[in-house]
Amino acid sequence: SAVISQKPSRDICQRGTSLTIQCQVDSQVTMMFWYRQQPGQSLTLIATANQGSEATYESGFVIDKFPISRPNLTFSTLTVSNMSPEDSSIYLCSVGRAAQETQYFGPGTRLLVL
């Protein structure tokens, strides 16, 4: 398993601003994933972040809105840009090595946009 931390754990932001969420893992991992979970909903994959390459975004998510960095094998950031109230969600990072292995999730960042 992996121990994953996220910062901040929660934040309240004003519309039009941006927030960068950090995800730190206690071991080197190949793949990191960013998910959004809107209130009362399931998890939706935003993008897959591999070290040394650009993130791969899912349909409906774009780099200008959710830029991602992956500078090394233990760290990644997700920025939520030009926020609106619709961006109020829990944002979770997870790590995994392969399809047959378990993904482990961070504790999440609860974001409220006013």
Added chain:
Amino acid sequence: AQKVTQAQTEISVVEKEDVTLDCVYETRDTTYYLFWYKQPPSGELVFLIRRNSFDEQNEISGRYSWNFQKSTSSFNFTITASQVVDSAVYFCALSRTTSGTYKYIFGTGTRLKVLA
């Protein structure tokens, strides 16, 4: 299409009752992996079990058991003698490989409320 269906949106049981959470999946892959996660009110996802497509053995872990049936594309989860601490949202997920990478497809989740 790849899809995971959890038809039960919310279930309420009284403590000590048994409860089964349903998960039905769709995939054209011959090799795939299924998972169950628990999300308590704190929000963190807790891994419960992983099952691969060529292992249809049922599994029991304490009060938890899982029934995997490829013939009906189901991977159901039973909690025996439920407890208040089991109250959470439970997600079933399908892992598949695509374009050299892989990703999870989550079901919509089942909220379980165990009443004292």
